Amino acid sequence: xxxxxxxxxxxxxxRRVLAEIWQDGARNLFSHQLAELTGVTAAQIRRDLMTxxxxxxxxxxxxxxxxxxxxxEFLDDPAGQAVAxxxxxxxxxxxxxxFNGRRRNLQIVxxxxxxxxxxxxxxxxxxxxxxxxxxxxxxxxxxKVAILAVPGDQAQRVALQLVRHGVRxxxxxxxxxxxxxxxxxxxxxxxxxxxxxIAFFARQDAMQKEAVR
Amino acid sequence: xxxxxxxxxxxxxxRRVLAEIWQDGARNLFSHQLAELTGVTAAQIRRDLMTxxxxxxxxxxxxxxxxxxxxxEFLDDPAGQAVAxxxxxxxxxxxxxxFNGRRRNLQIVxxxxxxxxxxxxxxxxxxxxxxxxxxxxxxxxxxKVAILAVPGDQAQRVALQLVRHGVRxxxxxxxxxxxxxxxxxxxxxxxxxxxxxIAFFARQDAMQKEAVR
DNA sequence: TGTTGTGAAAACCTTCACAGCG
DNA sequence: CGCTGTGAAGGTTTTCACAACA
Numbered sequence: 001x002x003x004x005x006x007x008x009x010x011x012x013x014x015r016r017v018l019a020e021i022w023q024d025g026a027r028n029l030f031s032h033q034l035a036e037l038t039g040v041t042a043a044q045i046r047r048d049l050m051t052x053x054x055x056x057x058x059x060x061x062x063x064x065x066x067x068x069x070x071x072x073e074f075l076d077d078p079a080g081q082a083v084a085x086x087x088x089x090x091x092x093x094x095x096x097x098x099f100n101g102r103r104r105n106l107q108i109v110x111x112x113x114x115x116x117x118x119x120x121x122x123x124x125x126x127x128x129x130x131x132x133x134x135x136x137x138x139x140x141x142x143x144k145v146a147i148l149a150v151p152g153d154q155a156q157r158v159a160l161q162l163v164r165h166g167v168r169x170x171x172x173x174x175x176x177x178x179x180x181x182x183x184x185x186x187x188x189x190x191x192x193x194x195x196x197x198i199a200f201f202a203r204q205d206a207m208q209k210e211a212v213r
Numbered sequence: 214x215x216x217x218x219x220x221x222x223x224x225x226x227x228r229r230v231l232a233e234i235w236q237d238g239a240r241n242l243f244s245h246q247l248a249e250l251t252g253v254t255a256a257q258i259r260r261d262l263m264t265x266x267x268x269x270x271x272x273x274x275x276x277x278x279x280x281x282x283x284x285x286e287f288l289d290d291p292a293g294q295a296v297a298x299x300x301x302x303x304x305x306x307x308x309x310x311x312f313n314g315r316r317r318n319l320q321i322v323x324x325x326x327x328x329x330x331x332x333x334x335x336x337x338x339x340x341x342x343x344x345x346x347x348x349x350x351x352x353x354x355x356x357k358v359a360i361l362a363v364p365g366d367q368a369q370r371v372a373l374q375l376v377r378h379g380v381r382x383x384x385x386x387x388x389x390x391x392x393x394x395x396x397x398x399x400x401x402x403x404x405x406x407x408x409x410x411i412a413f414f415a416r417q418d419a420m421q422k423e424a425v426r
Numbered sequence: 427t428g429t430t431g432t433g434a435a436a437a438c439c440t441t442c443a444c445a446g447c448g
Numbered sequence: 449c450g451c452t453g454t455g456a457a458g459g460t461t462t463t464c465a466c467a468a469c470a
Contacts, residue, residue: 006461008413012406016388030429039390043463050431058429059470074413081412090307097303098404106412144415147408169415171408175229177252185414187407191311193225194400195360195384199294199319200221200287201398202357202382219439243451256441263453271451272448 003051008075010048013038015071022064030061076105082141084167086158087150088113088128091173095147096124108147110137138165145169152176159186216264221288223261226251228284235277243274289318295354297380299371300363301326301341304386308360309337321360323350351378358382365389372399 017037021029031049035042049055049062054070056062085092088111096108111128113119119130129137137143146167150158155174162170169185172178175193178186230250234242244255244262251258262268262275267283269275298305301324309321324341326332332343342350350356359380363371368387375383382398385391388406391399 005410008410009406012409013390039392046431056430075409077416081416083408090310094303094307095404099408102405106408145412168418169411171411177226183418185411185418187411189402189404189407191308191402192315193222194402195296195312195319195358196225196288197218197221198382198384198398198400199358203290203294205381205396205398259453269452
């Protein structure tokens with residue numbers, strides 16, 4: 001029974017689609033239907049649901065409500081998880097705007113920035129603090145998850161500061177590989193790398209077409 | 214010989230680190246040194262360099278300049294690649310700010326938005342157009358790569374529009390799985406999913422610690 | 427019939443371990 | 449000696465294919 005990051009990722013995608021089709025009135029669906037909606041193969045979906053211990057019926061398929069509940073039980077902390085955002089620049093603000101209101105269970109409750117113009121203001125609904133306040137606020141709100149949206153040359157230093165004050169998961173937007181203790185999870189969202197990847201494959205496809213001609 | 218997305222991703226990381234150490238005056242390095250700097254294992258690095266056909270010497274290691282050139286030869290189009298950005302909201306602007314000046318070879322040359330207040334302005338150095346202008350501009354600039362930063366409910370429609378006008382790679386920030394022809398590469402950067410992933414593992418670690426206690 | 431649940435196979439990716447060499 | 453390059457092994461993830469069932 002292996003709950004790998006990939007499984008988590010797909011479960012997260014499933015549940016978004018399930019919420020949509022629930023709105024549309026669907027109460028049951030088959031693996032191949034969910035496959036169609038998510039771009040994951042039906043076999044993969046059945047495997048994933050087996051992994052989290054959810055069963056369907058051959059005649060009716062999977063019950064949407066039950067599956068949503070089971071996924072939530074897996075992914076969410078019932079008490080909710082508070083999230084800190086370090087770096088309230090363009091990217092940080094985009095993350096707040098993108099995120100707030102989307103998931104109730106996971107909320108960005110505090111922003112931190114070195115820019116005095118931002119400190120003690122409420123930006124897009126998120127209260128901002130000076131970096132000095134970090135230890136105090138993290139402790140006060142029991143924050144275990146942080147989003148790092150600071151310039152690359154500061155990411156490592158800030159990351160260690162976060163870890164020192166109890167953070168156990170970091171979503172890192174800086175183009176630096178962080179060195180942190182192994183009990184801390186890091187997820188790198190590297191926009192440059194992502195763009196280079198698609199640029200490469202877009203070019204590849206174009207070259208193939210040329211070769212075939 | 215398999216050039217998979219994972220290899221591309223690591224090459225991209227290698228070259229960033231190589232640029233840094235080149236600045237610091239390093240002219241050669243061993244696989245284990247690059248491993249230390251990137252968090253990738255030395256064996257993996259040697260395998261990757263084998264894949265792109267780059268050789269080092271047992272005594273001197275790898276020549277930094279040559280390796281940088283070889284990676285560039287693989288990843289970059291020598292003519293450069295123009296990139297379009299669809300959706301110049303918070304996220305779109307963050308992407309421009311994050312990206313501009315970072316890679317010369319890959320440049321965001323045009324932004325598109327439905328908001329008339331943005332049309333025909335230059336935002337963070339990027340010229341913005343109305344959505345109507347999409348076909349014309351894509352064609353004019355020979356754009357094959359696009360960044361999609363529009364609301365989820367519009368992503369699919371816009372994606373097909375992009376494909377229809379020649380785009381072959383899409384970096385998708387919308388929380389929707391795009392259905393596009395198989396000759397188009399899509400890379401999903403799903404911030405919600407990423408955050409849920411680290412939140413899950415942060416919680417996991419906390420629970421394990423509790424169980425051990 | 428058409429579906430789920432799943433052992434087994436296949437595909438893919440990473441690591442090991444060592445020959446070869448300066 | 450310590451490194452690279454690489455065949456082979458090991459591990460992980462995905463897919464196949466089919467029994468069981470409504």
